[in-house]
Amino acid sequence: MRKSIHLLILKRPRWRHGRLPLEVRQDREYPFPGSAGSPHFLYRSDAELKAHPSYKAAKAGSTDAAIQLIVDLAPPLVARLLDEGFPSSCIFVAPQAREAEGENAIPQVLAMYLHHDLDGAVDESIVQTTKVFHTGTDPMERMNLRARFSGYVVPGGRYVLVDDVTTMGGTLAELANYIQSHHGGVIAAIVLVCAGRSGRLGGTQKGNS
Numbered sequence: 088m089r090k091s092i093h094l095l096i097l098k099r100p101r102w103r104h105g106r107l108p109l110e111v112r113q114d115r116e117y118p119f120p121g122s123a124g125s126p127h128f129l130y131r132s133d134a135e136l137k138a139h140p141s142y143k144a145a146k147a148g149s150t151d152a153a154i155q156l157i158v159d160l161a162p163p164l165v166a167r168l169l170d171e172g173f174p175s176s177c178i179f180v181a182p183q184a185r186e187a188e189g190e191n192a193i194p195q196v197l198a199m200y201l202h203h204d205l206d207g208a209v210d211e212s213i214v215q216t217t218k219v220f221h222t223g224t225d226p227m228e229r230m231n232l233r234a235r236f237s238g239y240v241v242p243g244g245r246y247v248l249v250d251d252v253t254t255m256g257g258t259l260a261e262l263a264n265y266i267q268s269h270h271g272g273v274i275a276a277i278v279l280v281c282a283g284r285s286g287r288l289g290g291t292q293k294g295n296s
Contacts, residue, residue, distance in 0.1 A: 115264040
């Protein structure tokens with residue numbers, strides 16, 4: 088269930104007064120798909136997620152804790168997706184990122200749970216190749232720290248992006264860009280918490296995070 092993570096640390100030169108200059112950011116080749124721009128979600132705040140007794144252990148990498156958290160919280164979300172006629176035979180893919188306290192187990196367990204209840208498959212190939220700590224960072228840092236991915240994409244595959252919490256949607260937008268640039272399709276996004284002000288992910292224009 089766990090995937091190996093290749094970490095890349097980029098060193099940037101310091102600017103005057105000890106400040107770090109902003110990296111030159113290239114636009115994404117593909118905009119965030121409109122069909123996935125409004126994610127399916129359970130909460131608009133992460134308060135209930137963090138209040139769960141298994142949250143800290145799951146965030147730090149415990150698969151058992153993540154399973155308990157998902158089993159306790161996700162059923163209402165899945166029931167709503169079934170009522171809305173969510174499509175079957177999709178590929179659920181979760182970004183694999185290493186947080187400050189360990190490898191977050193929640194996204195991949197959520198993907199496994201969704202694939203079981205919604206009749207799909209779970210991606211076991213795509214991995215995040217850059218070290219990006221979004222948890223605890225401010226919006227400017229999030230915009231400047233961009234995720235990169237590698238791995239096989241099924242040509243014509245219908246991918247569903249899965250994560251535990253999204254705020255600005257940058258990581259999922261990069262994942263969507265990677266999948267589309269390798270001839271896959273992104274049809275939806277499912278998260279436990281959509282904490283962004285607009286309730287949308289990434290926007291539809293190139294370069295948004």
